[in-house]
Amino acid sequence: MPETTRLFRVKQRSCGANSLPCILRSSPITFVFLQSGGALTQGTARSAGARVAFRLRARAALSSLAQPARLAWTCAGQKQVQFQATCSRVGFLGRFPSRKAISQAARRCSRLRMAGVSADGQARLQSRRERAIALLKRLKELAVPFWTEPSSRNAAWRWTLGTLALAFVCTLYAVSLSFIQRFFWNALNAKDAVKYQKFLVLYVAALIAGPPFLTLFEWMRQRTALVWRRFLTERLLGGYFHDRKYYTINILRLQNNETVHATPATSAGGVRVVQDALDNVDQRISEDIRAFTERAVGFGCTVVIALFDFLLFSVILFRIRAQLFLLLVLYSTIGTAVTLWLGGRLVHLNFAQLRREADFRYALVRVRENAESIAFYGGEEQEQRAVSRRFRALFDNMIQLLRWQRNVTFATTWYRYLIQVVPALVVSRDYFSGRIPLGALSQAFFSYNHVLNDLSLVVNEFVGLSAFAAAVNRLYELHCAVEPRLLAGQRHERDAGSQADTEGIVTLTGNGTAAGVKPAALRLEKLTIYTPEGRRRLVDQLDLMLEDGARILLMGESGVGKSSTVRAIAGLWKRGSGVVYRRPHPRNTLFVPQRPYLMLGTLRENLFYPLHGEDAANVDEKTIRNVLVRVNLPDLVDRLGGLDVEADFAAILSLGEQQRLAFARLLLQPEPVQLAILDESTSGLDVENERRLYELLREMGISVLSVGNRPTLIRYHNQVIRLFANGSWQIESPSEAVEHLLGSSLLD
């Protein structure tokens, strides 16, 4: 059953057999009754015969229930989420859905299907009102901090008030123009040449004086959006890199602060697998924030101007012809309601479009990043198919989007055009009867159009507003994933020296942790590790003590959990229990993965990574060259054209060279490394280079925990811990580990 399936608690008494027929009537649905994490019974009701058979089975299963069961049901394929979402709303009532609720759910499901709404996470079936309220709440949560947080408050108010002041000036300018035009036309009508000249000069002066304000306003609007974008980007980036959220989101696909559905394994860490994992964070940070801030400022200004404009011009229009004003209010209310009704789908479609565009781009980025592997495999056809598939998804959604935009535009264009004849019909009569002069007629037209535009804000901007709403939803998801506890003054484990996690595996680091604990570089106490989603227990109650200067090797079959143990020691994986004591301060501990990370930058920056560029710049070249000689990369600097030349080193260095470079990092850290945790860090090296590097570690007295299965590694370690597939483990001496290897190869 898919992770995303929504589950509902069903009490035996409330799940009467008479509920079943109506579920079964509502088109093919797969539904599952679950108890204690296992499927009790399940079936797909397609044909009438199947429905009857399932009904009987389900009835029998339900009648034997002693405890509450959970019921999940889904429509086939991509319609799944939509229907579940419907169900979740029903489930929210906290009881088994009624006959009416289920048939409503089925109807909504098929309506959505017809509208082409896909399974993208947004397809939550709420009422329009609920959706609108939720959207406003999200908008508020995203927007308000810009004006309230001390770091941005001053700049935010300065730019906002400046923009508003200019918006006001621009509106006043439009009003003045309308009066100048009015007097100008009146003079023309009265054939008063002197007055005409006077107003012509005034008109030209106004036309010269106005545009700089309009330009300044436009500039200020964009500057405000940019300042806001910087604030939001820094804030979300801060959250993204805080507490390794980037890892949690991208690798573990977990979201903190949410609770697990209670299966025995998953309850350990108090976190839940994200139902619809956060996609394309990069796009949300780079693109969605830009779109959000620009549109928000744009709409904000439009609303404020419309408000000023409306106040000023409605007075003018009301004075010329009150009925015209009232007619406009009525017309625009109806127009807005129709547009909202017609355009409801656009928000979902825009949301899906953003996601699919990002998916498509990501597929292309992956091809770029893995060009060599793909070329070796000759996987072009497969890759092209995969990329094209994503493009097709984007294309299909875009077709739906364009279709709905077209429908909305039909309505909005008619709306704008049809109403234009009204002032001609109403006010021209006054003009012909001599009740108003020509200037007043012209001003009535002018004011009429202004008021019409102000009242038609939603109609005119609807297509853009729906895209804006999609950006708000996407950003809000990111905000929720990275923001919790961000500003609570928590410090990163690296800085803290010592920190205990309240849930799952506890990691204690630094000297502060030595109290009451026998001194050792690394100590694991009853460490039990689960995979992130909590389904598999990889390691059970592992005890390990790595004395200062000692070296331990972690061995075991592929997939038993060796790297996962390293992840738990590093504090990346928390699910499970037990304690990890790492005595050296995080600054004196280095983790070296199998494929070292090489940043886009200079060789110097890469050699000192993760140290800051300026600190690295102070180390003289001779020292660096000496270190490179020690790790057997004597000619690297010359070969790459110098220490300060930028390159994509991950693409141009062999795996073995990258691994030696990682060891050079170990020697170049400003704080001496006391504990090195090496995850197959010499797998790309020949035996001689491997020996050389391990000798270096021994000479420097660094405590080492290595992960690897290469027999050559055993001799560099004092002890071997062997992990087994069932989570158990055993300690072996190096000679026992060799015997173990010999034994298994003899058996082969």
Ligand SMILES: Nc1ncnc2c1ncn2[C@@H]1O[C@H](COP(=O)(O)OP(=O)(O)OP(=O)(O)O)[C@@H](O)[C@H]1O
């Ligand atoms: N992010 C993840 N989410 C879920 N399961 C994972 C994740 N990462 C690893 N696993 C699973 O955890 C198990 C242990 O993985 P691990 O990388 O620790 O194995 P290993 O012993 O280091 O294997 P190898 O020697 O092949 O590198 C594997 O079955 C793997 O599929």
